[in-house]
Amino acid sequence: MSATSTAAGARPGSAARDAGTFRTYGGWRRTRGIGLFGLGATATVVVVVAALVPLVALGTSPRTGLLLCVPSAVVVALTCARVDGTPVLHALQRRAQWAWASWRGYTSLRGGVLVEHPCAWQLPGALAPTKLLSCEDGRGGRFGLVHDTRSGNLTATLRCAATSTWLVDGADADGWVANWHAWLASRGFDPMVQWVAVTVDTAPEPGSTLARNVAQRLDPHAPPDTLDLLHQLVETSPAASADVETRVSITFAPARAGVQLRDAADAAAEVSRALAGMEAALAECGVTVLGRARADELAGAVRVAFDPASRGDVESALDRDDGRGESLTWEAAGPVAAEEAWDHYRHDSGTSVSWAWHEAPRQQVTSNVLVRLMSPSRYPKRVTMLYRPMSAGAAARLLEDQVNAAAFREAYRRTQGRDATARDQADQERAVSAAREEALGAGVVLMSLYTTITVTDPADLSAAVADLESRADQSKVRVRRLYGAQAVGFATTLPAGIYPPHVAGRVLR
Secondary structure (H helix, E strand, O other), rough: EEEEEEEEEOOOOOEEEEEEEEEEOOOOOEOOOOOOOOOOHHHHHHHHHHHHHHHHHHOOOOHHHHHHHHHHHHOOOHHHOOOEEEEEEHHHHHHHHHHHHHOOOOOOEOOOOOOOOOOOOOOOOHOOOOOOOOOOOOOOOOEEEEEEEEOOOOOEEEEEEEHHHOOOHHHHHHHHHHHHHHHHHHOOOOOOOHHHHHHHEEEEOOOOOHHHHHHHHHOOOOOHHHHHHHHHHHHHHHOEEEEEEEEEEEOOOHHHHHOOOOOOOOOOHHHHHHHHHHHHHHHOOOEEEEEEEOOHHHHHHHHHHHHHHHHHHHHHHHHOOOOOOOOOOOOOOOEEEEOOOOOOOOOOOOOOOEEEEEOOOOOEEOOOHHHHHHHHOOOEEEEEEEEEEEHHHHHHHHHHHHHHHHHHHHHHHHHHHOOHHHHHHHHHHHHHEEEEEEEEHOOEEEEEEEEEEEEOOOOHHHHHHHHHHHHHOOOOOOEEEEOOOOHHHHHHHOOOOOOOOHHHHHOOO
């Protein structure tokens, strides 16, 4: 479901300046295990065993050995064959799971609007076990926490305003990148932090906010030509403007806290204390922390995602809120109807398509490599970068395994008398470079990217898909459509603490 990469961070010492003009950064590398033919360790063992079984059987019974050759060849073919970079066995497993879910009706939701039912307003899919809590922040205000009742995780969201790197000096952008690396690396020393999601949510301006603000300030005794001019500007401005919202969602595991937490109130207080330091450190990463998202703001973000036509109404409701965060509830945030198809997701007034990061840029990149992907378009779009920080011990073991795996592949190529390709050499160099940077103090995070684009008219879906894939290509990243997992990809880009590998493990259990 996800394309996970290993990032050793971007420290000032690990960057290179190209001809003294542009600062470039490295460190993105897809994890690769010890295996043959590009396979993982488990798949390699399966192939070796399948090849050895007929050979061993031939020594005892030639007939039995010949009979075992056919099923062994089938096992090897299914293990080694790939479809669009995905092993055939994984593709077959996903198809079987999808067929089972469709047959059981798990891909369809119809809200019980007129039916009294305990789960009538439950959110669909991976969001079903979540609840929204409104907690005190210790400073006279309140903020929202999304509680996963199955895992016990709590997710808090910080509202941020990012500063464009095009408007500052290169030295300032370098400092922001280094501070962001330091911020992520420090999360590995906090046992409560599970993962961090950075989401850039963009959508065309609905026009209601501008019209409301202008109407409140208009003087009825103003000259008629001035009033006509303002009305014309209000009508035409939404077509050339966009809503841009940046959110940093941090998921905590209260069970891993250093102190014993007796109840949910203690867990919320511990999360609030941890957020105080994180907010202050984020201010040095090129963003302005606007505050912690209230419960109604989280519910509003989810509601707008499921029903994009309600964006103006939700913004109006949030503007009328008196600060208590009670204008929107979690029960009202979900869709009335949702239908997950193999390649798209229909929900209320929108139809969405989700992708996952398949391959990171192989070359060094600049600080604004993802700007094109995250910039506003004609359609509502959410891009989420997921980071799972690793502790210092786990990071050292992971990178050591990666270096050993690269050395094993190099030794195997030499025994086969084959020359290393340019890609293999670059991959080995990046593995060694990441291990060296980690030894010098860099942090390591498991990183992935998910993006969702939504249209209100199904006829625009093909144009929206082409637009996003083109933006991803211009950002030097390869994305793969989440076939059979559209609902999970959609939920991942919401401020609800959804982590697809965690959800997949929950399903398998």
